[in-house]
Amino acid sequence: MAKCFYCRNQAVTFRPYSGEYLCSSCFLKSVERKVQRTINKYSLLEETDIVAVAVSGGKDSLTLLTILNKLEQRFNETKLTAVTIDEGIKNYREESLKFAESVTSELKIPHKVYSFKKLFGYDFDEVIETLREYGFDKSSPCSYCGLLRRVALNIAAKDAGATKLATAHNLDDESQTVIMNFLRADYIRALRTGPKLEKIHPGFIPRVKPLIEIPEREIILYAYFSKLPLHSQTCPYAQDAFRNDVRAFLNKMELTRPEVKYNILHINNRLRSVYMNLEAQLSLNACIECGEPTSQELCKKCQLLKILNQIKAGTHKT
């Protein structure tokens, strides 16, 4: 293989979108610089922030934590704390919980686990079992899990006294989401997609995505070269056919147009900045039941719990 673009050592990887050959050490530094640039470019973090990092224990979140921990050394006042959501998915979450535990303790970062069971009264396994028994199968399990996880993360971040919540969404995740929003004509969700979701409600911890410009492939390489543990189990519920189709399409497009995922991010940012006059549509209320920020009167999490409770009690009417 060719020589590293920076140090002339043996290169181990190639970036099709920039034409760079990189050795493992320069590759790691380059990814870290890129994350720092993303943070600066979109003003994701400030020096005085207390950052709750959402750590599932998968490759993306462990990479995010590792990089933010390195960058934090330069900023004395920034504090990192890790929060993990245990959805309660058997034969899946156990391994990554261990990884989250071991990496946070190695990096000496405070870490707290919040379970769906404790927060909402149901394991995710129970949620799906209950819904399936009752014949609900319209939405993919991922959408139910996602809505509960979002609420859980906001509660966890508030509990940790955080001023920001950092999630590990990467370039692939984000470009897929932008296209999915587009194909669904969901411009409200499109407005909520991007590197940073501001404090749109007093009870809402602003969310930032420092890995948004890092391709998934580079995160896998980063985790590998950094000797981070690699989660081997896949979620038994993962079956988002829509996302899978969009992923396959973008990966195909990328073969001949290496910059395509960046283009999608770029135009979405551009559009968001233009239609920010629609921002009023983003404003949230406090849920009348639980007080968490929501665009509804009763938040979607409480709507779901209400249905689950009714099913359990045999009082649900469709």
Next chain:
Amino acid sequence: MAKCFYCRNQAVTFRPYSGEYLCSSCFLKSVERKVQRTINKYSLLEETDIVAVAVSGGKDSLTLLTILNKLEQRFNETKLTAVTIDEGIKNYREESLKFAESVTSELKIPHKVYSFKKLFGYDFDEVIETLREYGFDKSSPCSYCGLLRRVALNIAAKDAGATKLATAHNLDDESQTVIMNFLRADYIRALRTGPKLEKIHPGFIPRVKPLIEIPEREIILYAYFSKLPLHSQTCPYAQDAFRNDVRAFLNKMELTRPEVKYNILHINNRLRSVYMNLEAQLSLNACIECGEPTSQELCKKCQLLKILNQIKAGTHKT
């Protein structure tokens, strides 16, 4: 098959996005109503318009001409005229030119043919031959043809005294273009994509797309049930890999989400209406060479002709 939703006769087609079964006669009427609704919704045409219809002789343009001719009966003052661009592509354009001729004469609509050769001095075959000899192969032939055709159509429409130029872009074409603009991060072109392109320059004939909400599949059916001649030849230069990939993706998406192409149109219209404050970026100049409207100083058509002339004269420098 099921019964027609409107008249209870034997249905011959089904619309996945609306759930309607239709007989051939109700199907034809339904498509015509839909075109009329598109015209009203986006204010594409006014009663006093002189409409130049771009008729290549393919299924889309013959369908457009047939429908506009029917709708025109109700509006006494509207005048239709047909213009055809003969690019000069051997073994391809001959057949459709005949069809354009026969359908316009049957409908008694004035018809005029404009050739690349007469307008620009080169057949499209010569353009490509010259560029290929010289080693140009970066862009697909379609993009060169498209830019020349756009200029030719504007000249033809002006020559016909038209106040509008109607083209036969259908739902599939348009949704593909929106996604392509998106993947290229080309928001300027995105602004120019839509049901109507206003008079952005005194020398520019506003363009309208009355078939923009009709799926390609329904246009083929409309042409078939209306006994319009069906062009059997495909363009020897057609090889737009990018569009082909996007088409395949959207057609796959449509199988499980029948409304997806309409969603794309919808969100693009929504976005366009929001970012119209960027409209200044759409303003055009007169080309310093030919006077046709252009966003450049020297229009792209004149840039291309200059290169062709230089290649011919042996004076081109890369």
